Amino acid sequence: MEGVSGVASLFAEPCREFLGALGIKGGATGADGEGLKTALSWALAALVLYLVLSAALRLLAALAGRVLWLAKLGLFLLGCAYVVATCQDEGRRSALLLGLLALYLLVGRVGLPFPGGDRRDARLEAKVSSLERQVEEMKRTAGRRKRGSYDYDYD
Known part of the structure; x- marks a missing residue:
């Protein structure tokens, strides 16, 4: 946590000057700005946590998209195999396979809400x-x- 404190102390003085320019007295932050350093440390920790969680969720969404695509492809292939194995009429089999292909293409790649x-x-x-x-x-x-x-x- 020493690195975060160093970064916070680096930004503490400009923030103190900015607050002084706005007319906010520094009495609430302590004599040496410890309160401001603490607030900046928490803000920096929250930013890092946000970036890590955002990257993790994007990775999870990409992985879920691939898994769902594989599931869709597997169901399509299973459906084709079932139609070929059970349907004896050539015309009906062709129509069912074309219908399955059309359904597969219409479903497309479903986007995730990200x-x-x-x-x-x-x-x-x-x-x-x-x-x-x-x-x-x-x-x-x-x-x-x-x-x-x-x-x-x-x-």
């Missing part, structure tokens, strides 16, 4: 909007070429 899962969706949406802008620009250019005149007015 901020990391939204990053991929945001990137995908940004790419789609970029492509939409490019298509609109190509339509405008093609329309100008059909008319034979070029309008250089970029509004």
